[in-house]
Amino acid sequence: MVPYLVPNRYRGKLIVVEGIDGSGKSTQLALLSQWLRSQGLAVAFSEWNSSPLVKQTTRRGKRKEMFTPATFSLIHATDFADRMEGYIVPLLKAGAIVCADRYAYTAYARDVVRGVSPRWIRNLYRFAIQPTMAFYFRVPLDVALGRILGGREAIKYYEAGMDLGLSRNVEESFRLFQGRILKEYDSMAQEMGFHIIDAGGSIEEQQKEMRRIVMEVLGPNLDQVLRATLPPGASHG
Amino acid sequence: MANHWPPLAPYGDPLPGVDLTGLQGKLIVIEGPDSVGRSTQVMLLKSWLEQVGHAVLDTGMARSALAGRGIQRAKDGNTFGPVTMTLFYATDFADRLENEIIPALRAGFVVLTDRYIFSLMARALARGESRTWLEELGGFALAPHLTLYMRAEVNDLVPRVVLGRGRFDFWESGMDVRLGPDMHDSFVRYQARVITALDRMAGKYNFEIIDAARPPMVIFRDMRRSITRLFRKTKT
Numbered sequence: 001m002v003p004y005l006v007p008n009r010y011r012g013k014l015i016v017v018e019g020i021d022g023s024g025k026s027t028q029l030a031l032l033s034q035w036l037r038s039q040g041l042a043v044a045f046s047e048w049n050s051s052p053l054v055k056q057t058t059r060r061g062k063r064k065e066m067f068t069p070a071t072f073s074l075i076h077a078t079d080f081a082d083r084m085e086g087y088i089v090p091l092l093k094a095g096a097i098v099c100a101d102r103y104a105y106t107a108y109a110r111d112v113v114r115g116v117s118p119r120w121i122r123n124l125y126r127f128a129i130q131p132t133m134a135f136y137f138r139v140p141l142d143v144a145l146g147r148i149l150g151g152r153e154a155i156k157y158y159e160a161g162m163d164l165g166l167s168r169n170v171e172e173s174f175r176l177f178q179g180r181i182l183k184e185y186d187s188m189a190q191e192m193g194f195h196i197i198d199a200g201g202s203i204e205e206q207q208k209e210m211r212r213i214v215m216e217v218l219g220p221n222l223d224q225v226l227r228a229t230l231p232p233g234a235s236h237g
Numbered sequence: 238m239a240n241h242w243p244p245l246a247p248y249g250d251p252l253p254g255v256d257l258t259g260l261q262g263k264l265i266v267i268e269g270p271d272s273v274g275r276s277t278q279v280m281l282l283k284s285w286l287e288q289v290g291h292a293v294l295d296t297g298m299a300r301s302a303l304a305g306r307g308i309q310r311a312k313d314g315n316t317f318g319p320v321t322m323t324l325f326y327a328t329d330f331a332d333r334l335e336n337e338i339i340p341a342l343r344a345g346f347v348v349l350t351d352r353y354i355f356s357l358m359a360r361a362l363a364r365g366e367s368r369t370w371l372e373e374l375g376g377f378a379l380a381p382h383l384t385l386y387m388r389a390e391v392n393d394l395v396p397r398v399v400l401g402r403g404r405f406d407f408w409e410s411g412m413d414v415r416l417g418p419d420m421h422d423s424f425v426r427y428q429a430r431v432i433t434a435l436d437r438m439a440g441k442y443n444f445e446i447i448d449a450a451r452p453p454m455v456i457f458r459d460m461r462r463s464i465t466r467l468f469r470k471t472k473t
Binding site (some may be wrong): 053054055057060061066067068069070072074075076081082084085086114115116117119122123124126127202 | 249250252253254255302303304306307310311316317318319320322323325326327331332335336367369370373374376452457
């Protein structure tokens, strides 16, 4: 499989979801982690672009539109590194199941669309721990766009890939940008060993499939995982 | 004044979307460990170059508009892992390269930079990070026209720290990786590693080694001579 990442030598497990905006991956990950927790397992969560250490820099850079493809890529890698070193690795050592909403693959897809070379970006994230499993929520572009463009607030500058100059129209730029990212995900899916979930299906069906795969992969190793509550019958020492 | 310098090129993949043609200026790097006296030399060189009639941009690590403040905040906090630090500095470097250094070179400036990608790599190597990872990561850096490596032994640095700032700095002592029981011991071991890492880069990246254990004005004379030679060599 992927030779780019660091093998997970810890007790904990790492579950990753990937997909374009509007693929429904965050909803699915939330349902999955709730279920794992209900099984008494210690579950932690880490989201793309959420490190407190880097937050102010990213926010300012975005507001002032200061980013180039290189600095955009590097600041997200910095954010990722901070979560890796300060959060994900310690939790994996402790034996937790870490659920990550987006992972290095997001950078492989997005940054390459921004013109960064695939070789450079794969090297950049070489410090990342290899996920125990990575789910790719594969969805037709129109379905994802419908979910995003329909409701919620306006699409932001970088989210729409406006920095690429694909179109002056935000929605059109978003459409083109997401389409290109989708292509990148599709082309790496096999190489990265993604578990592909048909994200056009119902939420319930997708969740069922996700849980089936998690049990299949984790099942034999579940006793390594840290428990949030003491198993029944265990006495307090 | 028609100069024929070899065009500036990156070590690896170029920065995406950045035009590297028509860079008229000269890129001169001053490298060396902490407290070796780099900033004094940059100051002296800048005013000399300006007196001779060159427009000079001086820049240095963690001074970018994008990441400078963020790095300072991260250093003031208590969690700043080695990989995170390397990447934050790389962000800072890329921002300065794209928004300061390359535009200045295009405008025909002499860019005098206090540290470059090499210090970033040396610090990361001193913290045990992978050389191949760093080389590929920093591949977008332009190979400078001249890199002056101010070389000294750790024993030369210690008195400068004591007489200068009067105390050891947490990060310059590598206290995040804690190589000794106190700041002094950690400083000695950490800076020795940084120096070793820079020494190992000297051949590959064409450093011109300047003995920095000598008095500042003697060092300055040597550096000025190297720069003069460089200008003369490439002038028609």
